[in-house]
Amino acid sequence: MGCKKESEEDLVDNNGQVGSAANALLSDEVYKKLEVEIIHMQGYTPTSSTISNLQSFLSSCLKKPGGITISLKEIPTQSQSSYSTSDLKSIENNHRTIYNVGNTIAASIIIVDGAYTNNNVLGIAYKNTSMAIFGGTIEENSGGISKPSRSKLESTVLNHEFGHVLGLVNVGSNMVENHEANDHEGHCNNDNCLMYYAAETTEIASFLVGNDIPELDNNCEQDLTANGGK
Ligand SMILES: [Zn+2]
Ligand SMILES: [Zn+2]
Numbered sequence: 001m002g003c004k005k006e007s008e009e010d011l012v013d014n015n016g017q018v019g020s021a022a023n024a025l026l027s028d029e030v031y032k033k034l035e036v037e038i039i040h041m042q043g044y045t046p047t048s049s050t051i052s053n054l055q056s057f058l059s060s061c062l063k064k065p066g067g068i069t070i071s072l073k074e075i076p077t078q079s080q081s082s083y084s085t086s087d088l089k090s091i092e093n094n095h096r097t098i099y100n101v102g103n104t105i106a107a108s109i110i111i112v113d114g115a116y117t118n119n120n121v122l123g124i125a126y127k128n129t130s131m132a133i134f135g136g137t138i139e140e141n142s143g144g145i146s147k148p149s150r151s152k153l154e155s156t157v158l159n160h161e162f163g164h165v166l167g168l169v170n171v172g173s174n175m176v177e178n179h180e181a182n183d184h185e186g187h188c189n190n191d192n193c194l195m196y197y198a199a200e201t202t203e204i205a206s207f208l209v210g211n212d213i214p215e216l217d218n219n220c221e222q223d224l225t226a227n228g229g230k
Helices: 022-026 048-061 083-093 137-140 150-165 204-208 218-224
Strands: 035-042 067-075 103-114 123-127 131-135
Touching: 022 103, 035 048, 035 083, 035 204, 048 131, 048 150, 067 083, 083 103, 083 123, 083 131, 083 137, 103 137, 123 150, 131 137, 131 150, 137 150
Parallel strands: 035 067, 035 103, 103 131
Antiparallel strands: 123 131
């Protein structure tokens, strides 16, 4: 009766490469609703501005008529000075509770108490619906004199990592105009854009003093729209 039956290939699981769920997240063709679970270690609860900034960033890019919800889950500290990608994957396996089901797509964000194996890095996207930010490094680079607020730094990194999961730049959402940085794969060539490489490194901290959280530039926005987003 005119109903479009979802084929197997329209559905995605939560184990793909970064960017492979971009269209499923951006468009409302299969998934009408998004649930984001933030799994944070004790003492690393994201601030309420970080959560509302993420909510507005996602609402501005994603077609999700069923809504976008963000929930928090606290886990014990592991007190490691650094966490590798495989450490993050096992934390996710042990603690993630929300996966894609029916017409709801799910994403997971882990906030650990330490650094990444590369301590200039503030966040990473490591699977199609999985991201992590490094609370220890964010704490060191925010909140003091001549440093940005923790909310500002946390929001910048979190929105940037979600940008990768949405396929930016050229990692799942095809570029309408060529704007991938020559020297930084997967990143935008505009140093004022959220997807500039420095937004996930400690280099961004000094830039944020006196500046707002970077937003997507026209090229990045255009790529998301072309891949089914708003
Ligand atoms: Zn990045
Ligand atoms: Zn851009």
